[in-house]
Amino acid sequence: MSQSPPNPTPEPAGELPAARAKAAIARFFKFAELQTDFRTEVIAGVTTFMTMAYILAVNPAILSSAIFLENPGDLFEELVFATAISSATGTLVMGLLANYPFALAPGMGLNAFFAVSVVQGLGISWRVALTSVLIEGLIVIALTLSNIRTQILTAIPECLKHATAAGIGLFLAYIALSGDPASGGAGIIVADPATKTALGSFKEPASLMAIAGILIASALVARRIKGALLWAILATSLLGWILGVAPWPAGIAALPQWPGDLLGQALVGLGQMNETNVWDFLAVTFVFFFVDLFDTIGTVAGVSIQAGYMDENGELPRAKETLLADAVGTTVGAVLGTSCVTTYIESAAGVSEGGRTGFTGITVALLFVLSVFFIPLFSAIPAFATAPALLIVGVLMAGNVRAIRWDDPAESIPSFLTLVVMPLSFSIAEGLAIGFITYPLIKAFQGKAHEITPAVWVLAGVFVLRFILMALQSTNT
Numbered sequence: 348m349s350q351s352p353p354n355p356t357p358e359p360a361g362e363l364p365a366a367r368a369k370a371a372i373a374r375f376f377k378f379a380e381l382q383t384d385f386r387t388e389v390i391a392g393v394t395t396f397m398t399m400a401y402i403l404a405v406n407p408a409i410l411s412s413a414i415f416l417e418n419p420g421d422l423f424e425e426l427v428f429a430t431a432i433s434s435a436t437g438t439l440v441m442g443l444l445a446n447y448p449f450a451l452a453p454g455m456g457l458n459a460f461f462a463v464s465v466v467q468g469l470g471i472s473w474r475v476a477l478t479s480v481l482i483e484g485l486i487v488i489a490l491t492l493s494n495i496r497t498q499i500l501t502a503i504p505e506c507l508k509h510a511t512a513a514g515i516g517l518f519l520a521y522i523a524l525s526g527d528p529a530s531g532g533a534g535i536i537v538a539d540p541a542t543k544t545a546l547g548s549f550k551e552p553a554s555l556m557a558i559a560g561i562l563i564a565s566a567l568v569a570r571r572i573k574g575a576l577l578w579a580i581l582a583t584s585l586l587g588w589i590l591g592v593a594p595w596p597a598g599i600a601a602l603p604q605w606p607g608d609l610l611g612q613a614l615v616g617l618g619q620m621n622e623t624n625v626w627d628f629l630a631v632t633f634v635f636f637f638v639d640l641f642d643t644i645g646t647v648a649g650v651s652i653q654a655g656y657m658d659e660n661g662e663l664p665r666a667k668e669t670l671l672a673d674a675v676g677t678t679v680g681a682v683l684g685t686s687c688v689t690t691y692i693e694s695a696a697g698v699s700e701g702g703r704t705g706f707t708g709i710t711v712a713l714l715f716v717l718s719v720f721f722i723p724l725f726s727a728i729p730a731f732a733t734a735p736a737l738l739i740v741g742v743l744m745a746g747n748v749r750a751i752r753w754d755d756p757a758e759s760i761p762s763f764l765t766l767v768v769m770p771l772s773f774s775i776a777e778g779l780a781i782g783f784i785t786y787p788l789i790k791a792f793q794g795k796a797h798e799i800t801p802a803v804w805v806l807a808g809v810f811v812l813r814f815i816l817m818a819l820q821s822t823n824t
Contacts, residue, residue, distance in 0.1 A: 376446055376704040383703045387573075388448075391702025392710025394577040395450050398733050398740075399693040402452045403718055404726040406430045409458045410685060413466035414473045416608060422684075424604035428719055429683040435715035437676020437688045442708030444668035448697050449650060450711040451676045454642060454689035457635065461686040465631050477681050478616030479628060483635040484678035484687070490640075491674050497666040500644050502802035505661045506758040507765055507782045509750040512649035514766035514778050515692050516744025521770040523737035524557075531593055531729040533557035552592040556583060557731040564735035576696055576736040583732040596727035603719035609684025637776070637813060639687045643673045645775035646690045653744050654698045692775070695740045757793055761786040780810040 369385050378384055407426035412419045414426065430453055437451030465476045490496050503511070525544070526532015528551040535554055539545035547554050560583030567575035587593040620628065647670070651663050658664060676688030697707050718725050748766070753759045761782045769778030784807050787799045 372706060376706045378704065378706075381703040383701060385706075387701040388704060388706040389710050390574040390577060391448060391697035391700040391707040393714065394574065394580075394700045394736070395448070395691075395694055395697030395702070395707065396711045396714040397577055397580045397728070398696040398736050399450060399452060399691050400718070400725045400728055401730060401733065402434065402455070403427055403430055403715075403722060405455070406453045406458050406685065409462050413462035413476075414609070414684065422606075422608055425606035425609050426685065427722055428603050428606045429609055429680065429685040431715045431719045433676055433680030433683050433685050433688050435712040436679045437672050438708045438715065439712040440675045441669065441672035441690075442705030442712065444705075445665045445672060446705035447651075447656065447665070447669055448654070448702035448704060448707030449647065449669070449672070449690050449694045450697070450708055451673055451688050451690050452715075453680060453685045454639065454687050457639065457642075457689065458686045460635075469627050469631070471627065471631065472616065472619055474612045474616035475619050475628070476616070476631070477613035477684060478620065479632045480635055480687055481613040481616075481678060481681035483632050483639065484674055484681055486636060487640065487674040488671065488678065491667060491671045494667060496640070496644065496670045498802060499640075499806065500648060500666050500670070501662050502800060502806060503644070503648055503661075503779075503783075504758075504761075504786055504803065506751050506762045507779070507786060508648045508652050508657065508661065509747040510762035510765040510782060511645050511769075511775070511779060512652040512747040513745050513751075514769035515646065515649040515695065515775065516741040516747070517766055518741075518770045518773075518775065519692055519695065519737045519744070520741030521773075523734040523741065526553075526557075526730045526734060528553040528731075531731055533731050533734040552590070553587075553729070553731045556587045556590075556592050556729070557734045559583065559586060560732060560735035561738055564739050568739055574700060576700060576739060579735050579739075580728070580732050583735060584728050587729050587732060588727075593729035593731075594727065596724045598723035600720050601723055603722070606684055611682060612684055613681040635687055639673070639677065639689055640776075642774075642776050643670065643690045645779045646692050646694075649744070649747075649775075650690075650692070650695050650698060652747055653695055654703065693737070693740075695744055696736050699740050699743050757786065757789045757795070760789055780813070783807050784810050 372385065373379065407423050407430055410426050411423045415421050434452035441447060441449050441451060461476055465471050466473050487496070521536070524533050525536040526534060528534030528547065531553055533554060534547040534551050535557060536544050537547040549555060560579055563582050564576060564579035567579055572578065584593070588595045647663065651657055656663055663669065673689050680686070680688045751758055751762045764785055765778045765782030768781045769775055772778065783803070787803050787807050790796060790799050
């Protein structure tokens with residue numbers, strides 16, 4: 348009489364559901380097809396988050412000088428919540444719809460423009476300024492759904508896409524090296540009245556910490572340590588805390604402040620628009636629209652080139668879903684009470700760690716949601732600790748210059764101007780603008796105007812018109 352086979356060893360409690368969940372995640376985000384795995388995606392997401400976690404402190408600090416009830420800063424904690432949730436929303440949409448490892452947050456530069464130029468400079472109520480951001484977000488959603496933004500992304504010449512990627516690399520390196528040491532930045536490159544910029548003082552403790560961090564990051568990358576950039580950030584932060592260069596975290600966790608005084612104020616601003624000069628309002632909305640539009644397009648093109656997402660025709664699969672994420676993030680952010688949300692160049696840090704799918708973004712989004720409970724910890728990470736990661740990513744992205752045909756002036760001159768203007772003007776959009784204007788002109792000088800698509804000529808004309816309007820506005824002021 349045959350014996351029945353022994354019962355298989357039961358799965359330990361909790362392991363089977365976890366394994367099924369991981370398998371489902373792997374199928375949804377196509378881990379096998381994109382040659383990645385759960386651990387790699389999580390490390391990439393944590394790395395991206397760590398390089399851009401500064402936005403949780405910096406964005407509220409900038410906006411709270413203009414968005415307040417009685418005194419500047421009285422809505423700081425609510426702005427932290429708005430920053431985290433708008434960032435999580437845009438990044439979540441990017442991960443789920445586009446399946447790309449790009450993270451989003453309120454854009455640096457746009458937040459300063461909101462606070463300093465719009466509210467303080469023009470005297471526009473912060474509620475009306477939020478209305479402008481809301482309208483801009485809705486316009487961008489419409490343009491994205493109608494495929495106009497996708498066509499703009501596709502219209503970028505191949506050489507300018509590579510130049511944009513390399514330019515973003517230089518931009519990241521410049522950001523990494525030029526932070527103000529007084530506020531914890533690297534201070535390796537500083538402003539100078541005679542030479543514009545100069546080498547900083549190595550007497551600054553923050554600068555020495557940044558240099559130590561760069562050496563740590565370089566060593567880990569050279570040894571091909573998994574999660575090298577994340578470990579470099581953590582090691583440099585810990586070193587700075589131990590040596591007293593940066594203050595230890597004031598705490599680990601704290602209850603978040605619900606943005607009750609910010610929520611829906613963009614809609615309240617609709618009723619206050621009659622108190623604002625209509626031309627000022629339209630001009631402000633146009634600036635928000637233009638910078639948001641081309642910052643995102645430039646960042647997406649550059650990081651996509653770095654990650655190898657562009658197909659053989661130079662097109663980005665799922666471009667509409669990709670560009671929809673920042674539009675949704677901006678719209679939600681305006682309702683929550685913050686300025687325009689855009690794709691962050693720090694996403695390249697996660698890509699360099701092997702992040703290839705939207706699960707990297709999902710990790711970033713979850714960390715942004717959790718961060719509202721851990722603001723004291725994340726806000727204590729000094730700027731000099733993230734500088735090494737940004738610099739190493741800049742090195743990796745600069746390699747895209749190899750794909751530019753430097754022996755062809757129609758490619759080399761616009762490409763060079765694009766990658767140089769980006770860091771020097773501190774704007775991805777401005778660098779892309781210069782490239783778009785010079786590319787068709789030099790092609791025409793070569794007698795190859797027939798090779799230029801109508802879309803490139805139209806975009807070049809739009810950029811020229813923008814510069815003319817900027818010049819007229821500065822003349823009037």
